[in-house]
Amino acid sequence: MAQQWVEGRIVERIDWTDRLHSLRIEAQIEPFRAGQFTKLGLAIDGEIVGRPYSIVNAPDDPILEFYFSTVNEGPLSPRLSALKKGEIIQVAPKPNGFLVLDEVPPAIHLWLIATGTGLGPFLSILKTAEPWQRFQRVVLVHAARTVAELTYRRAIARIAAAEPKRFAYIPFLSRETADYALAGRIPQAIVDGRLEARAALRFDPAQCHVMLCGNPSMVDDASAALAARGLRKHKRKEPGQVSMETYW
Ligand SMILES: Cc1cc2nc3c(=O)[nH]c(=O)nc-3n(C[C@H](O)[C@H](O)[C@H](O)COP(=O)(O)OP(=O)(O)OC[C@H]3O[C@@H](n4cnc5c(N)ncnc54)[C@H](O)[C@@H]3O)c2cc1C
Ligand SMILES: NC(=O)c1ccc[n+]([C@@H]2O[C@H](COP(=O)([O-])OP(=O)(O)OC[C@H]3O[C@@H](n4cnc5c(N)ncnc54)[C@H](OP(=O)(O)O)[C@@H]3O)[C@@H](O)[C@H]2O)c1
CATH class of the missing domain: 3.40.50.80 (Nucleotide-binding domain of ferredoxin-NADP reductase (FNR) module)
Known part of the structure; x- marks a missing residue:
């Protein structure tokens, strides 16, 4: 079975407002086309909870960037917004999407x-x-x-x-x-x-x-x-x- 997750490391976090953030992540994923998304995931109660996020950087930029909003009642996004530089996040290695x-x-x-x-x-x-x-x-x-x-x-x-x-x-x-x-x-x-x-x-x-x-x-x-x-x-x-x- 294809690998579902690879480990990524947060290299930068941008706080635009209290509820809008960007994460820049170092991770080895497959090549993508501008406009595609991949999944980000974190272990919650022993299971990885993943959600799709669009990739903000250009395909030739080695650091992945994601821009997201904190949905207070959601399971993943409040945890994403609490991540700090140096912490580890799961990244799906195969990007997807047709908005290209x-x-x-x-x-x-x-x-x-x-x-x-x-x-x-x-x-x-x-x-x-x-x-x-x-x-x-x-x-x-x-x-x-x-x-x-x-x-x-x-x-x-x-x-x-x-x-x-x-x-x-x-x-x-x-x-x-x-x-x-x-x-x-x-x-x-x-x-x-x-x-x-x-x-x-x-x-x-x-x-x-x-x-x-x-x-x-x-x-x-x-x-x-x-x-x-x-x-x-x-x-x-x-x-x-x-x-x-x-x-x-
Ligand atoms: C193809 C695709 C690409 C996506 N790319 C992004 C992205 O680049 N950035 C991003 O922030 N989200 C993106 N999302 C939404 C993201 O996957 C999550 O749903 C979101 O971050 C909330 O996750 P959650 O687990 O906290 O709550 P969920 O259980 O996933 O969502 C709870 C509720 O939050 C609301 N919601 C979900 N996403 C957003 C949002 N972006 N802004 C405002 N309200 C929202 C909806 O009402 C939703 O029912 C994308 C979704 C899809 C399908
Ligand atoms: N932004 C905040 O301060 C804030 C704070 C706490 C929680 N939230 C929650 O976060 C979620 C998303 O908020 P968001 O501001 O990021 O995204 P959003 O609700 O999608 O709003 C972004 C922009 O899209 C507009 N919009 C919303 N529905 C539209 C429609 N049907 N047609 C055209 N434009 C539309 C909004 O206008 P309108 O302003 O007219 O809706 C706003 O200008 C919401 O569920 C919200 O309750 C937001």
């Missing part, structure tokens, strides 16, 4: 749309050369409740500095306001045209592909709003313009 550019059909514009920790896989994709080889414009949309939860701003600023004409970052805030962020939720801003206006780009089915990640009801509601614009769910056998991954 290999699965995206040809398009001119790429939209990467995330709520909360759904940002992670898009950061990995944006650190690779492929989006810049394949798309004329790339728009990253990140929705969070508060300014403090709009994380990874420095990494995003580096991408913007490298691709100033082709990359746009559009943050959303739902429970605070800031002049640089759109207010409210993503699906409504697709319906009322505010997101397209901010990006100066249309959701044109002949030109764009949209990747959605994070909160399942955002993914459902955004898919419905995009369907009203003629964008369909992408399937290998029936190509469309919307790919998605939900976290619960």
